[in-house]
Amino acid sequence: MYAIVEIHDVSPFYKQEVYQAVEFLQRLKIDKFSLLVILNYMEEYPLYKHKDFVGFLKALGQEIVLHGYSHEAKVKLYQILYACEEKYKIKSLRTRPYISFTAGSDDHGGMDVGRTWIEAQALSKEEFLQALREGRTSVDTEKLGYERLLNMISRVGYDFLLNKGKIPSALKPFTGFIFMHSNNPITELFLRTFLGTNAERHSFLKEASDKVPKLALERLLKEPYTSTLGELILALILHSAPTFLAYGQKAEEKRQKRLPKASASYQREKRGLHT
Structure with missing residues (x-):
């Protein structure tokens, strides 16, 4: 192999x-x-x-x-797609705006190691390369999972807000570390102490997502104001978001599985019209 x-x-x-x-x-x-x-x-x-x-x-x-x-694209993928649509009068079935890079893997957020690979039947390096050139390959991957899905979606959303100037400057040192834009050891020490976690860097967002609602509730009990109630509601929404994302992911996977069948049915109907 x-x-x-x-x-x-x-x-x-x-x-x-x-x-x-x-x-x-x-x-x-x-x-x-x-x-x-x-x-x-x-x-x-x-x-x-x-x-x-x-x-x-x-x-x-x-x-x-x-x-x-x-590793920070100046031209976004959606800009290229829109330019192709306009020039060649074609319409893509779907677009993925605001994703800057994919690095040839299944990780679009830049916070995890890609876990998708290409396989080919070969007995030597030369045969393997020839299989790549001829497209005699298959793709396999590890299950995306809750944590990687959370990292990917959150990082893409965060980068969009960051590029639009919607992230308060006071939060940038902390959000920048969580979303791996910065690597300040003092910020890391503060966040680990505040959240009480020794999690690996790629698991930091999940740890924060799990613990922020509890911290917001404690703050509301100490300071029962409208503002702290709003903080708790926002924390609960953020904490629940991955559940909805996972549901959306499964729905998309089911839709993708139906596409080949629908395409095959369409081709059969098309051939039937020409006979």
């Missing part, structure tokens, strides 16, 4: 994650892989300011691949 192994989003911002990924591959005795490097992640983590990290990457002796300059 042959596989192309890549570590995506290699940047000082994800330094610990990169170290863990390399250690994991070494434990598996995988001695050949590619490092997909971002030169200046979000235009805040330029490689030249992190010489130790660059030295670590060079010492690995692996293939280094340019994975974009900042």
Whole structure:
């Protein structure tokens, strides 16, 4: 069995994650892989300011691949789709506005590791590459799950509000850390103490979502005002949002399963009209 192994989003911002990924591959005795490097992640983590990290990457002796300059798209996907629709007079069945990048995986928020992969029947590396070129492949993935769905949807929504200037400046240090736009250790210490959690970084949003309603309720009991009641209602809405998202996801999966059958039925009817 042959596989192309890549570590995506290699940047000082994800330094610990990169170290863990390399250690994991070494434990598996995988001695050949590619490092997909971002030169200046979000235009805040330029490689030249992190010489130790660059030295670590060079010492690995692996293939280094340019994975974009900042990983922050200047042209959004929906803008490209709209331009194609206007130029070629075509209409897409669906659009995904405000998603800046996908990194060739199933993670559209940038807060989790992608867990979708391509499989092909091959006995050598050359056969595997040839199967890729000819499209003799299949795609498989791990179940999305509550936590990853929450991260993905919330991050996309947060980035939209951030780009529209709707996030109060007083909240940006905290929301920026939760949604992985910043990596301030002081902010991390404050949030961990405030929420009472030792969760991994990618699980931080779920931990906050679970604990904020309780904190809002305690605040309402101490200060029974209209404003604190509003905070509790908002916290409950945010806490319940993933449940509705999961329901929507399942409904979408069922709809997708019906599409091939509907397409096949349409083709049969079309052939029947021509005979």
